[in-house]
Amino acid sequence: MDYGYYPGCSLTGSARKLDKGVREIFRKLGHSLNEIPDWNCCGALEYGDRSELTRLSRENLKKAEGMCSEIVAPCPACYKNLKEANSGNQFAILHPLELFEKDIMGSLNVKRDLKGKVFTPYYGCVLLRPEETSIRNRNVMEELITFFGGEIEGEKIKDRCCGGNQFFVNKWATERLSTLILEKSKGIMVVFCPLCHMALKTFSKDRKIIYLTDLVLYIMGENNVI
Amino acid sequence: MLNVIEYEKVIELAGYKREDFSVCLGCKICASVCTVNDLSIDMNPQELLSSLFLGNTIEKDNPLVRYCTNCYRCTSACPWKIRIPEVVRALRESLSVASPFEKAFKGSIDIWGRVYEPYVFLKAVPFLLKEGYIKYMARWTGYISVHLPHKVKRI
Ligand code: SF4
Ligand code: SF4
Numbered sequence: 001m002d003y004g005y006y007p008g009c010s011l012t013g014s015a016r017k018l019d020k021g022v023r024e025i026f027r028k029l030g031h032s033l034n035e036i037p038d039w040n041c042c043g044a045l046e047y048g049d050r051s052e053l054t055r056l057s058r059e060n061l062k063k064a065e066g067m068c069s070e071i072v073a074p075c076p077a078c079y080k081n082l083k084e085a086n087s088g089n090q091f092a093i094l095h096p097l098e099l100f101e102k103d104i105m106g107s108l109n110v111k112r113d114l115k116g117k118v119f120t121p122y123y124g125c126v127l128l129r130p131e132e133t134s135i136r137n138r139n140v141m142e143e144l145i146t147f148f149g150g151e152i153e154g155e156k157i158k159d160r161c162c163g164g165n166q167f168f169v170n171k172w173a174t175e176r177l178s179t180l181i182l183e184k185s186k187g188i189m190v191v192f193c194p195l196c197h198m199a200l201k202t203f204s205k206d207r208k209i210i211y212l213t214d215l216v217l218y219i220m221g222e223n224n225v226i
Numbered sequence: 227m228l229n230v231i232e233y234e235k236v237i238e239l240a241g242y243k244r245e246d247f248s249v250c251l252g253c254k255i256c257a258s259v260c261t262v263n264d265l266s267i268d269m270n271p272q273e274l275l276s277s278l279f280l281g282n283t284i285e286k287d288n289p290l291v292r293y294c295t296n297c298y299r300c301t302s303a304c305p306w307k308i309r310i311p312e313v314v315r316a317l318r319e320s321l322s323v324a325s326p327f328e329k330a331f332k333g334s335i336d337i338w339g340r341v342y343e344p345y346v347f348l349k350a351v352p353f354l355l356k357e358g359y360i361k362y363m364a365r366w367t368g369y370i371s372v373h374l375p376h377k378v379k380r381i
Contacts, residue, residue: 009340009341009342009343010341010343012340012371012373012376013341013342013343013371013373014343014369014370014371015369016371017368038378038379039378040335040339040340040378040381041334041335041339041340041341041381043335044331044341045296045315046328046331046332047315047319047332048239048240048312048315048316048317048318048319048320049239049316049319050239050240050241050312050316051241056335056381059380059381125295125296125297125298125299126298129297129298129299129301129302130298130301130302130307130309131302160261160264161261161264161295161297161299163261163295164295165295165296165297166293166295168325168327168328168350168353168359169292169325169327169328170292170293171357171358171359173265173293173295176264176265177261177264177265177295180264198366198369201365202362202365202366
């Protein structure tokens with residue numbers, strides 16, 4: 001299957017590990033990701049002017065016209081903004097989690113299981129709220145992990161807020177919120193949001209914070225450690 | 227501080243009309259779930275909406291204006307799904323309370339059409355130094371990427 005791809009700013013910078021992982025997994029699953037040419041920033045959550053935010057994502061949709069009908073956007077903020085700008089549902093805006101759900105559990109590429117390992121999937125805010133732009137299956141990470149034999153802990157914190165949005169404004173707020181999540185969870189934290197990754201990593205002392213893509217690549221035998 | 231006329235602008239920036247807030251039930255469900263309460267600051271988003279609706283004063287140091295994390299917990303719980311974080315963002319913009327980091331972020335989009343992280347970081351260095359972010363540098367090494375900015379033709 002051919003998809004349009006919107007990496008967004010963070011996946012070309014601080015979250016390039018996530019970008020690499022997504023591209024690698026799609027390649028292994030036999031899909032191609034075609035980057036939208038000349039894409040611009042979606043504005044993340046920085047603009048108070050809602051119409052400005054929508055305008056930025058509409059520009060991106062215009063740039064995708066004619067090249068694809070389905071767009072994959074891994075960064076939760078990009079995914080949300082593209083969905084909001086996609087009035088009339090001209091495109092299908094997809095999050096990798098929505099595709100992994102059906103593709104990985106039935107994949108022939110799977111080489112390893114997760115038996116004996118404990119994980120806390122952490123979705124954060126933007127993937128799950130507000131509902132009209134959230135991913136459909138709110139348990140997709142849990143389902144993937146348990147399907148491959150892993151254990152889940154820390155269910156009640158999965159949609160708490162890590163405070164990542166406040167990180168470069170009032171870092172004590174982020175420290176407090178991220179610490180709450182880290183204290184109430186166990187095992188390896190699995191995230192998909194670059195901002196959650198950074199906030200949790202900055203304030204954790206000894207916990208592993210990984211992207212779900214790291215975990216999938218491990219199952220596929222690409223990464224030897226997680 | 228903003229006057230009542232400017233509140234119209236805030237409401238518009240947030241994508242609302244004043245009468246949209248008249249549906250608020252005052253049930254304070256938003257207050258009961260608000261993340262700012264996890265910071266041990268008592269917060270009631272409903273008060274903010276009614277201040278806007280009634281034209282009461284909202285100061286720059288209103289805890290919600292300062293600490294709202296954009297988590298949308300209030301919106302999810304609200305019977306009317308009122309998007310309070312968008313109201314807060316519009317207020318922040320109107321009250322000009324953006325942090326140097328946020329300003330650098332928007333500045334980067336103005337120049338290149340994308341966020342060029344090394345630029346944002348350099349612009350924010352005085353703030354990062356002053357606020358003690360530098361102690362996290364060792365943990366951030368995996369996030370730092372060296373690449374040239376990419377200018378987008380038109381946004
Ligand atoms: S979005 Fe802001 S106001 Fe709403 S619950 Fe979260 S922190 Fe509170
Ligand atoms: S939850 Fe909604 S209706 Fe209830 S007080 Fe808050 S904003 Fe108003």
